[in-house]
Amino acid sequence: MTQARGQGTEPGGGERDRDRAATVRVFIALAPPDEAKNELERELRPAYDAYPRMRWNRIEDWHITLAFLGELPVETVPLLRPPLAALAASRGPVELALRGGGHFDERVLWSGIDGDVDGLHRLAADVRGVVKECGIPFEDRPLRPHLTLARARRDDQSSVVDVAAGLAGFAGRRWRTERLHLVASDFGRGPGPIRYRDIEAWTFEGR
Helix, strand or coil: CCCCCCCCCCCCHHHHHHHHHHEEEEEEEECCCHHHHHHHHHHHHHHHHHCCCCEECCHHHCCEEEEEEEEEEHHHHHHHHHHHHHHHHHCCCCEEEEEEEEEECCCEEEEEEEECHHHHHHHHHHHHHHHHHCCCCCCCCCCCCEEEEEECCCCCCHHHHHHHHHCCCCEEEEEECCEEEEEEECCCCCCCCCCEEEEEEEECCCC
């Protein structure tokens, strides 16, 4: 078992680690199928070679966020499971595609979302409704559908703009959403890259 970081060497370190263990950073998302991700990855290969200093997200972590809930007490998370499962069971898949690219403030590189964007917005609204009904407070920002690909380092902002311009003509295949994902993130919990893990995922079973 790995020793808690800072335990026994830094004043207050054990207390901070206990606080981290008591909360989890959570969001609800969709994930493109492997075929769609592989298609975009092939498009990005020249950029991977040309801009190695960018903080590229792992392909297995690519997702489309529907609701970002932030840090939640661990005991709160189970409240979300039954209503999210019921929502997925009642909804049919949404047909989407990855298209083009852009950036947020010259720092965050993303691919755009095409297809049934209205259906995506309706799904996000229903997901956020579930969260509110569970009594979980979160920042209900307007949905800007995108798939985050990379982040620029503080001393290198032009790379994101250049790669986004290179993605302008990308048009990926259409695909149908398979599952609704409740995801945990380790963002801000260590010096390494961000990692994500499914807490649980539910298949869309409606028509």
